Amino acid sequence: MDNLNPNNVKSRGGISVETAHIFPIIKKWLYSEKDIFLREIVSNAADAVTKHRRLISLGQIEDDESAYRITVRLDKTARTLTVEDNGIGMTEEELIRYLGNIALSGALDFINKYEGENENPGGIIGHFGLGFYSAFMVADTVEVVTRSYTNSLAVRWVCNGDGSYELYSSERTERGTEIIMHISEEEGEYLDSGKIRAMLDKYCSFMPTEICFINEDDEEEKDSSPINDTHPLWQKAPSECTGEEYKAFYRKVFSDYREPLFYIHINADYPLNFKGILYFPRFTNEYEPVDGQVKLYYNQVFVADNIKEVIPEYLFMLRGVLDCPELPLNVSRSYLQNNAYISKVSAHISKKVADKLCAMCDTDRENYDKIWDSIRTFVEYACMRDRKFYDRAKDALLIKLTDGTTQKTSEYLEACKDTHENTVYYASDREAQAQYISMLEAEGIKVALFDKTIDSQFMQMMEGYEPSVKYQRIDSDVADVLKSEENSAEDEELTSLFRRVADNDTLTIKFQSFKNEKTPAMLTVSEQSRRMEEMMRIYSMQGGDTDGIASFPLEYTLTLNTSSPIIKKLSVYAAAEDDNNKDKAELIASQIYRLTLLSQRKLTADELNGLLDGSFELLSRI
Numbered sequence: 001m002d003n004l005n006p007n008n009v010k011s012r013g014g015i016s017v018e019t020a021h022i023f024p025i026i027k028k029w030l031y032s033e034k035d036i037f038l039r040e041i042v043s044n045a046a047d048a049v050t051k052h053r054r055l056i057s058l059g060q061i062e063d064d065e066s067a068y069r070i071t072v073r074l075d076k077t078a079r080t081l082t083v084e085d086n087g088i089g090m091t092e093e094e095l096i097r098y099l100g101n102i103a104l105s106g107a108l109d110f111i112n113k114y115e116g117e118n119e120n121p122g123g124i125i126g127h128f129g130l131g132f133y134s135a136f137m138v139a140d141t142v143e144v145v146t147r148s149y150t151n152s153l154a155v156r157w158v159c160n161g162d163g164s165y166e167l168y169s170s171e172r173t174e175r176g177t178e179i180i181m182h183i184s185e186e187e188g189e190y191l192d193s194g195k196i197r198a199m200l201d202k203y204c205s206f207m208p209t210e211i212c213f214i215n216e217d218d219e220e221e222k223d224s225s226p227i228n229d230t231h232p233l234w235q236k237a238p239s240e241c242t243g244e245e246y247k248a249f250y251r252k253v254f255s256d257y258r259e260p261l262f263y264i265h266i267n268a269d270y271p272l273n274f275k276g277i278l279y280f281p282r283f284t285n286e287y288e289p290v291d292g293q294v295k296l297y298y299n300q301v302f303v304a305d306n307i308k309e310v311i312p313e314y315l316f317m318l319r320g321v322l323d324c325p326e327l328p329l330n331v332s333r334s335y336l337q338n339n340a341y342i343s344k345v346s347a348h349i350s351k352k353v354a355d356k357l358c359a360m361c362d363t364d365r366e367n368y369d370k371i372w373d374s375i376r377t378f379v380e381y382a383c384m385r386d387r388k389f390y391d392r393a394k395d396a397l398l399i400k401l402t403d404g405t406t407q408k409t410s411e412y413l414e415a416c417k418d419t420h421e422n423t424v425y426y427a428s429d430r431e432a433q434a435q436y437i438s439m440l441e442a443e444g445i446k447v448a449l450f451d452k453t454i455d456s457q458f459m460q461m462m463e464g465y466e467p468s469v470k471y472q473r474i475d476s477d478v479a480d481v482l483k484s485e486e487n488s489a490e491d492e493e494l495t496s497l498f499r500r501v502a503d504n505d506t507l508t509i510k511f512q513s514f515k516n517e518k519t520p521a522m523l524t525v526s527e528q529s530r531r532m533e534e535m536m537r538i539y540s541m542q543g544g545d546t547d548g549i550a551s552f553p554l555e556y557t558l559t560l561n562t563s564s565p566i567i568k569k570l571s572v573y574a575a576a577e578d579d580n581n582k583d584k585a586e587l588i589a590s591q592i593y594r595l596t597l598l599s600q601r602k603l604t605a606d607e608l609n610g611l612l613d614g615s616f617e618l619l620s621r622i
């Protein structure tokens with residue numbers, strides 16, 4: 001044991017004025033994220049190991065093949081938390097230079113800037129570390145015992161945080177450094193082994209040197225198996241990683257036992273120079289929060305996991321890890337927000353995601369088809385938010401069809417060239433529009449299913465991006481393929497009859513011969529008119545002025561099928577003079593009208609009663 005008798009002090013010193021000045025501030029300011037002190041001390045230890053490794057690789061010192069390790073030792077009885085490494089160590093002179101006169105200028109600038117803003121300055125503090133001095137957030141005395149790799153004598157430095165230190169010679173024989181933190185009275189929670197383990201898990205899980213945790217008060221926690229993975233998957237070359245490894249890594253880091261839908265391993269070279277693995281999670285419950293989580297690392301040291309800035313806002317559901325050695329270990333929110341490097345990283349990620357979608361679509365279509373339904377809302381949203389993303393990903397945009405298959409948008413447009421060129425026929429409700437769907441399917445026409453909330457805006461955007469392509473709901477017009485060549489004459493009697501039963505003077509009535517004789521009539525609302533009405537409805541839901549809505553009534557068109565035997569019969573009844581036939585005509589026409597109405601909207605109570613009464617009446621006449 002080193003002799004710490006006051007008479008044995010080799011030297012005393014004052015920490016430079018600026019450094020001394022910082023102590024009260026450390027205590028006052030950093031209370032909200034005190035935990036980072038352990039990250040700072042352990043990462044210094046890892047740095048010391050890295051420096052030693054580097055000296056060897058540079059050939060400056062001989063490789064003694066020692067196993068590098070960092071030990072974190074908790075001694076509740078002695079009230080100490082110790083971090084020991086066998087890295088480069090420090091000579092007496094280095095120790096005084098590095099720890100006695102800390103280059104805290106950056107930190108001081110920061111504190112000068114924010115001093116006075118007494119309340120928690122919103123997240124900034126948490127990402128800001130004071131390096132070695134953050135130990136004083138939890139310890140009232142810190143001892144440093146160190147021996148340099150140069151084999152100069154070991155020294156012990158004792159500082160109680162009042163701005164002065166004492167230096168003793170030490171009997172330490174091993175190369176390396178031991179930081180002994182005497183936990184202060186108020187910070188007893190840092191003597192709890194569960195707490196320390198959780199902090200190590202959070203900050204040190206992937207540090208590049210093996211870290212062992214030893215709890216002196218518990219035999220079971222004295223085993224020395226490392227708590228960290230020194231070669232995290234993201235550091236490997238993508239070609240050397242297996243699918244199973246990616247999935248296992250995901251399970252471990254995010255404690256999610258569902259397989260991710262896909263993942264991307266990014267290995268960006270100079271000048272971006274960052275690595276990472278991003279996962280698209282599988283959501284099984286539509287109510288679960290879809291906020292992703294991207295953990296940011298700095299050379300395998302955890303920095304933060306709520307840094308939204310590095311990921312484009314529209315890829316918010318991604319989970320993963322990013323290692324950015326170009327960023328300072330202690331990054332502030334405001335730094336990230338206005339940083340050109342960060343926006344390049346974010347753009348690169350967006351590009352990688354778009355490329356991955358295209359690659360999956362091209363090379364693994366079967367699987368891509370399967371996941372499309374789960375990812376499409378996100379992909380469509382991303383396309384809407386970022387034109388560049390759309391331009392890169394557009395070839396991976398699939399259309400889900402009502403027959404259960406999928407097609408690329410480009411494939412759909414190619415296939416419909418002869419029947420409805422540049423038009424995507426779609427249904428927004430498989431049940432309500434079932435009749436239209438089956439009529440088109442019977443003619444061999446594929447119908448897209450756009451039934452999600454986001455879809456109407458997505459189609460609007462697509463029409464903006466690709467002006468030659470139109471999206472048309474199948475009940476907005478009678479598709480050409482349904483029409484037959486036969487001529488069909490106007491019938492004034494029928495026109496006025498239907499206007500009367502529909503009680504709608506503006507109803508447009510058309511006569512058209514359909515290939516299919518079964519369907520007597522189709523009620524359509526023009527795409528334009530319906531979209532306008534939808535827009536106004538959304539606008540009014542958002543509290544907008546609704547006076548204008550009345551001036552955009554839905555424009556209904558009823559097309560009567562002149563090939564239909566029912567319509568042929570109806571036209572005879574309608575032209576008849578006697579009341580009996582007129583009465584029949586009225587009943588048939590109102591039934592037809594209400595039935596066509598069913599597929600357009602919900603019936604009013606009167607309409608529904610009319611439909612039921614009419615049906616019972618017809619049954620009674622059989």
Ligand code: ADP
Nearest residue numbers: 044045048087089090098099130131132133177
């Ligand atoms: P930074 O790590 O940003 O340089 P710190 O305040 O964390 O700032 O540490 C200051 C300096 O103290 C380090 O640069 C290093 O030279 C020295 N140091 C701290 N801890 C150790 C250690 N465990 N082994 C060797 N040197 C250390």
Ligand code: MG
Nearest residue numbers: 040044131132
């Ligand atoms: Mg440091």
